[in-house]
């Protein structure tokens with residue numbers, strides 16, 4: 001396999017589409033807690049307020065509101081004619097998470113929490129039990145990426161696994177995907193289900209600390225890319241996402257309009273979301 005720039009044939013309209021949704025805030029209840037891997041906890045949420053939930057984009061995100069660690073009180077905004085407003089009192093801790101799987105018939109919503117050293121979301125997931133409550137805002141919009149590329153590149157760390165899982169699940173038979181996923185070690189590898197032809201490369205961080213090394217970029221540099229037009233999706237620590245995008249566009253001939261790179265977290269900062277787009 002050789003590196004090739006996007007093919008010279010006329011490109012069909014493969015531009016992603018943005019879709020907006022009515023903004024809603026929900027109080028949901030934990031229905032199940034599953035330790036999927038040493039550093040990944042799956043929380044299944046349910047409840048009457050889940051009705052009407054929608055998440056058509058594989059990298060959608062919801063704003064998650066955590067109960068007060070001392071009192072257990074859960075506060076979410078209400079939506080009025082002038083938009084969202086908060087009740088009196090302190091605002092809760094909020095973080096972004098990907099709706100990994102929504103099953104409208106079963107009335108369930110799954111979120112996967114990647115566990116790291118410290119942080120209120122990580123702590124909450126580690127202690128979560130059936131009956132606990134969690135607030136969910138949005139998704140307020142979705143980014144719909146067409147699937148008819150010659151192939152798809154998905155690159156990310158643990159925080160990107162739910163979106164990668166969704167993308168692989170939605171790709172049709174005949175599609176081709178290359179995945180680079182950085183995790184601690186072999187025990188953190190999770191299974192994916194896909195009809196696409198999948199070239200999956202796990203990048204083991206080993207003893208390296210998350211956020212320090214450049215495992216994904218090193219692995220991508222060594223990767224021989226298939227020929228043809230491709231869409232690249234990247235999500236991981238912010239500085240790495242930026243570097244991966246620059247490498248793809250600058251050195252691998254990726255069409256900048258078909259590279260979506262996001263910083264899902266930053267070392268030493270809380271609750272960040274950076275988007276690197278054309």
Ligand SMILES: Cc1cc2nc3c(=O)[nH]c(=O)nc-3n(C[C@H](O)[C@H](O)[C@H](O)COP(=O)(O)OP(=O)(O)OC[C@H]3O[C@@H](n4cnc5c(N)ncnc54)[C@H](O)[C@@H]3O)c2cc1C
Nearest residue numbers: 061097098114116119120121122159266267268270271273
């Ligand atoms: C659009 C979007 C979707 C996301 N989807 C998911 C998802 O589905 N699952 C998921 O697990 N995460 C997801 N994330 C990332 C998650 O929101 C952050 O990791 C968040 O900061 C975790 O909150 P916390 O309270 O545990 O840590 P924080 O209080 O935010 O951070 C505490 C410290 O931990 C560090 N830190 C934060 N995250 C990580 C990490 N992953 N690894 C190592 N150190 C970290 C920070 O640098 C900070 O110093 C998503 C982020 C975005 C922007």
